Amino acid sequence: MAAPLALLLGISLALAPPLAQARSLRFVTLLYRHGDRSPVRAYPRDPYQESTWPQGFGQLTQIFIRSTDYDRTLMSAEANLAGLYPPQGQQVFNPNVSWQPIPVHTVPDSGERLLKFPLSPCPRYEQLQNETRQSAEYINKTRQNLEFLEMVANQTGIRDVSLESVWNVYDTLFCEQTHKLLLPPWVTPDVMTRLKQLKDFGFEFLFGIHQQMEKARLQGGVLLAQIRKNMTSAANASAPQHLKLLAYSAHDTTLVALQMALNVYNGRQAPYASCHIFELYQDDDSNFSVEMFFHNESGREPFPLTLPGCDQRCPLLDFMRLTDPIIPQDWARECQVASNVQDTELIVALAVCGSILFLLIILLLTVIFRIQSQPPGYRHVSNEGEEQP
Incomplete structure (x- = not known):
């Protein structure tokens, strides 16, 4: 009985559906912002100019993959990779160095078309931004904060502070505050809070508020x-x-x-x-x-x-x-404004017509030249002088 039972069990297992595979992680994409840095720039009356920051403007502090071509993003990538992938086994080239080289890929800043935003040149996007500036939300936000923006302009020495540029002021003050530098008396907690709110609005201006899907x-x-x-x-x-x-x-x-x-x-x-x-x-x-x-x-x-x-x-x-x-x-085509597309098509059509006309003129001149180059008095007449039946 044991043998037939074993055989029956084997057949049953063979005919049974295969066991379901467990859910597995196959691929991960990470997009992260760089780490702590110094300010990108100082405002004209800022007591802390670039000499205050040993590593200069826009650089990471303390810590010395596709990345944008900025030191702070390249260094962040290298630091993260050092933490993620310490060398093991044959990867250890020096027992005193718990690090292995891993390439970080980048392109020159002028050619960056993937990670640096907003992407440019894109005339249609600029047109959408101009339309956003005419939106009720943008106009009302400007009106509500006009006196505050004028105060910031006077205190910083910046000629014109707008909803779009105020993030520069907040960013500089935030970096200085983070690094325990004494802020000017006019920078109260309420001022910092308001600057932060306007800075966040500036991000929405870039990518939302008006025609968000097309901007996307x-x-x-x-x-x-x-x-x-x-x-x-x-x-x-x-x-x-x-x-x-x-x-x-x-x-x-x-x-x-x-x-x-x-x-x-x-x-x-x-x-x-x-x-x-x-x-x-x-x-x-x-x-x-x-x-x-x-x-x-x-x-x-x-x-x-x-x-x-x-x-x-x-x-x-x-x-x-x-x-x-x-x-x-087709990003390049979608970036064109309607009039530019029509103008481009018209220019192409005119160029084609002009080329055809040019070839016709050349052909006509060639015919005229060949006619004029024949000997004087020469004329070919078929069957001339033959008697007619």
Whole structure:
């Protein structure tokens, strides 16, 4: 009895459906802001000019991947990689150095078209910004803060302080305050709070308020298109998959542009070292899903982010469908304003017509020249002088 029972059990197991595979993490994309830095610049009457900062303006403090071509983002990338990947085994080239070299890829700042926002040149985006300046929200915000902005201009020595430029003042004061420098008497806690609120409004001006979806196609949608491409490649079973993690070391404006495009922005500036996380999972049914998180507070787990219209665990196909409207199909063409497109088409048409006319003139001149070059008096007449039947 034992043998037939064993045989029956074996057949049953062979015919049973295979056990479902556990859900597995397949690919991760990180977009993070650089770490603590000195101010980008000082205002004219600032008591702390560049000589105050040993490392100069816009540099990281204390700590000496695709990254923008700035020292602070490159150094942040290197520091993060040093913490993530200490050498092990054959990777140890010096027992006294717990570090291994890992390449950080970048492009010159003038050619950056992925991580530095707002992207330019883009005439249509500039047109949208001009329209935003005419919106009721922008006009009312300017009117409500006009006296305050004038006070800031007088105290700083900046000729013109607007809703778009006030972030520079806040950023400089914030850096000085963070590094325990004594702020001028006019910089009260209430002033800092108000400057912060206007700075946050400045981010919304860049990527929202008016025609947010079209702004997204011209700005954050460009980076999102690359992130989607990377995830799709990672989910393609037929493609060789080597990368498990892709990190972008960038800026607060990069994070805001992306999160405004995804419509998950919380309305506040991304703090130093904050990180937007995309996790691609292969589910137990072999389909793929995407989860997003935002780490913006030390000592706490990352906050889950939910793409509008989907669950926090969003099927990859739904993620792609919901983000399709904010992905530019031809960024250069979409960046042109309507009149420029028409003008370009007219110029092309005129150029074609002009080329055809030029060729016709050349042909006509060639014929005339050949006629004039024949000997005088020569004339070819068919059958001349022959008797007619």
